[in-house]
Amino acid sequence: MEVLSFLADGLLLSLQPLNLMLILAGVTVGLFIGAMPGLGSVNGVAILLPITFLVPPGSAIIFLAAIYYGAMYGGAISSVTLGIPGASTAVATTFDGRPMALNGKASLALVTAAxxxxxxxxxxxxxxxxFAPLLASVALSFGPPEIFALMLLAFATFVGLGGDDIPKTIFSICFGLVLAAVGFDTISGEPRLVLFEISGFLRGIGFIVLAIGVYGIGEMLWTLEQTRGEVTTTNPKMTIKGLVSDTKEAARKGWRGTMIGSFLGFFVGVLPAAGATPGSLMSYGVAKMLSKNPKAYGTGIPDGVxxxxxxxxxxxxxxxLPMLTLGIPGSPTTAILLGGMVIWGLTPGPRLFxxxxxxxxxxxxxxxxxxxxxxxxxxxxxxxxxxxxxxxxTILAPLIFVLSIIGGFAAARSMHDLWMIVIFGIGAFFLRKFDYPLAPAVLAIVLGPIAESTMRQSLLLSSGDPMIFLNRPIAGPITVIAIILILLPALKLLRRKKAVATA
Amino acid sequence: MRQGEISLAGLLALFSLYLMWKSMELPIGYIRGQGPGGGFWPFWLSLGMLLSCIAIAYNWWRGKSPAARSDDPIMDEFGWRTVILVGGGVVGFVALISIVSMYGAIALFLFYYLRFLGRHSWVLTLGLSIVLPVLLFLFFEGAMMISMPQGMAFTQPFFDLMYDFIY
Structure with missing residues (x-):
């Protein structure tokens, strides 16, 4: 009951005129920043951090949290309308969001996302x-082996449930993970994989460079070539009535995915260093796995959004949660929020509450x-x-190219990265022609640094014994599930062959 | 498509070998007391890429993938023309950034695409080619405080004028 009284006080505080105004402004700004390819909540929060010194700390963090919220909603908008994930957290939204837009159901996809x-x-x-304090202690029990097992599970969902050509899917995952290793070895500090001795690679290859290349340039070229330039993505329903009927349809057809995503996402988000990207990917994978019709995923269904x-x-x-209770930021945005709190004179950690x-x-x-x-x-x-x-x-396509290039520069600030966007885009177009799935590569480049560092830390802990991923109480079951998922296509094949042999 | 599938797998296999070779610049094994070396992760993953390429080639040989069974060309004339005109336009766009600035390149790219590829009217073409770069300037330089490349010296008067306007 004490919690409810604290919450009531908190709600009253956030409804004060200044705070409410900051929330409305923050959410709107965040929505548009999130909708812009290349810009995400981290840009909005970082850029507007200095402005918050004009208001008391309580209002400042409310403003920044509102931007964070708005940007999270906004990420889906570019995934659905442009087919470019505005942030890594919205990559999985493109899987069904984009096909829905192409099928003329853009507003249903956007309403479902909202x-x-x-x-x-x-x-x-x-x-x-x-459960804030309790969950914080659970999150603390996740060490490098557990986080690595989670990463393995995220990739395993692609192999086991992807439905694409398995060798091509594995190639895509490995390719993304290797690209993530370009730049510097974070542990020894030595330059690594400086391709063709081009110094631009010392800065590494960012997620956004690959994502904009694949989705902004490659996907657009593919769409133009496949549809002969006659793309129809329109949806005439733009009335209040249309929105109401979309809302009803979204609630009816998207509730399963919503429930799975809401709970699974939270628990993955709580883990330090995991965050919203693996959370959204795993929720998509689990929703697909539990669905009666997994083949419909990827064709444009509300549950997939x-x-x-x-x-x-x-x-x-x-x-x-880990940011407030333990002082550990789980994502780049929460790291900036944490920095803001320190500047305002607050000490995040167990005593903050x-x-x-x-x-x-x-x-x-x-x-x-x-x-x-x-x-x-x-x-x-x-x-x-x-x-x-x-x-x-013929108007939308050049606008998407322009937003991709200017957004790519805004995120990376280097001409080298712009050229990489173009090279990845043209490369992605040809890979797509031969049915190489590219979403696994995009996710692998996001999760690669976490997966590598946790794998190396784990092996260091176990003096090189890989059994550390199997013999710990939390990491073990997760690793076993991941291995089963990876072997699933082979098991299915064996069963089919056996059935054919007995028939 | 059949020839393309195996050629692409061959190219990717070569690239995988190159990545394996580059990874070997750092230790690829386990170093006692330090854990796996810096090259461990990319080396074994590049090997994974190479093995995937071999599996793709094996599937091609058995005719398992749709591309391996198809005798169609990769693209017809329309497809190649689209890719060259649009893809070439994007390459030109990025190349122009260092000369006429980001905003100048946007204006020229929009002009090229809308007028020559989209065959839109002069009013729409010129309107969008001028208004969009200005709006993007206000958003990035004014609101977001992100400076875009300004190209060669001759673009400075334009930037001076615009900065006077926003500051």
């Missing part, structure tokens, strides 16, 4: 409020208010985003 995000955020807020969208919002809230109760509960209260604000502001802007898709493709 509703799933709202439910994901709400579930996460409730779990956060009730709902699962990753609910998960990335839920995980984003979850990622705040006791020493700065008003600040913490004000922030938690603002999660609830930001979530509601983000839902309504997002729904209000859906007609604008759908209108964008009504443009003739």
């Amino acid at each position: 509703l799933a995000s709202f439910v994901g955020g709400t579930v996460a807020n409730v779990l956060f409020t009730l 709902a699962a990753p969208e609910a998960a990335n919002n839920s995980a984003s809230t979850g990622a705040m 006791a020493n700065e109760s008003e600040f913490v509960w004000g922030l938690i209260g603002s999660f609830y208010v930001s979530n509601v604000a983000a839902l309504f502001i997002n729904l209000a802007f859906i007609p604008l985003f759908v209108w964008m898709l009504r443009m003739p493709f």
